[in-house]
Amino acid sequence: MTEFTRETLLEVHRYLMQDIYPWAGEVRTTEVGAMGMAMCRAQYVEAELDRVMKRISKMPASATDKESxxxxxxxxxxxxxxxxxxxDGxxxxxxxxxxxxxxxxxWSVDWTRIDASQAHAARYVGAATADPSFLAQVLIPGVFAPDELPGDTANSFTATQGNRNNASSAETFHxxxxxxREYPGQPWDPSIAGESAR
Structure with missing residues (x-):
């Protein structure tokens, strides 16, 4: 895939979900929630999706700076x-x-080096707070320049499908x-978080 548009997003959903849902590839018109939060109201989804897709077209991922x-x-x-x-999906x-x-x-992506439950939780932290730093921190260990990582990483996506534990994701999100809240501006540290959550 080389184009990252609304149409390609809908095509990906249609392809992945076509055997499960008759509405695969269609933008939702109903209210949904996740991680105990309401997601974008259905009446605004079309406009918000267009807004995000415009940002994606204007701000592509860097080809030279991995952290960026x-x-x-x-x-x-x-x-x-x-x-x-x-x-759903x-x-x-x-x-x-x-x-x-x-x-x-x-970039090469090795999903076996990314904690699926933490990545899922961090997405929702970013969604709830407009702070994507937790997600970036969780993703970075699995992203490499092509010459940094020996072997084929293309299969790591399929190999890790379904590895996420939903209960663990919800707990990690909280x-x-x-x-x-307790350590504003600090990078995510699971070992400290284990103590702070008690």
Whole structure:
């Protein structure tokens, strides 16, 4: 994938969900929530989706600076998370979409080095707070320049599908939010968060 538009997002959802839902590839018209939060109201989803897609077209992932590329993807992913354009299948669709965005910019992504539950939780922290730094921090260990990582990382996406534990994601989300309140501006530290959440 080399184009990252509304149409390509809908195509990804349609492809991934076509055997599950008759409405695969269609923008939702109903209210949804996740992580105990209401997502974008249905009446605003179309406009918000267009807004996020315009930002994506104006702010592509860097092809030369890995940290910048990951921060950009984390920012876009956090915004798309709160828009939540589909009734279901948002996580699978967005993970593939942003995996492809990083790869199109020339980066290799090894999803086996990214904690799926933490990444899921961090997306919602970014959605709730407009702070994508937690997601960027969770993603960075799995992103490499092509010559940095031996072997084929393309299969790591499929190999890790379904590895996320939803209960663990929800617990981690609440720990991240508590950590952010207790240690404002500090990078996410799971070992400290374990203590601060008690």
């Amino acid at each position: 590329a990951v921060r950009t993807v984390a920012d876009h992913w956090s915004e798309l998370t709160i828009v939540h354009p589909f009734r 948002n996580s699978r669709t967005q993970r593939f979409y942003f995996d492809q965005m990083l790869r199109a910019a020339g 720990r991240m939010m508590a950590f952010r």
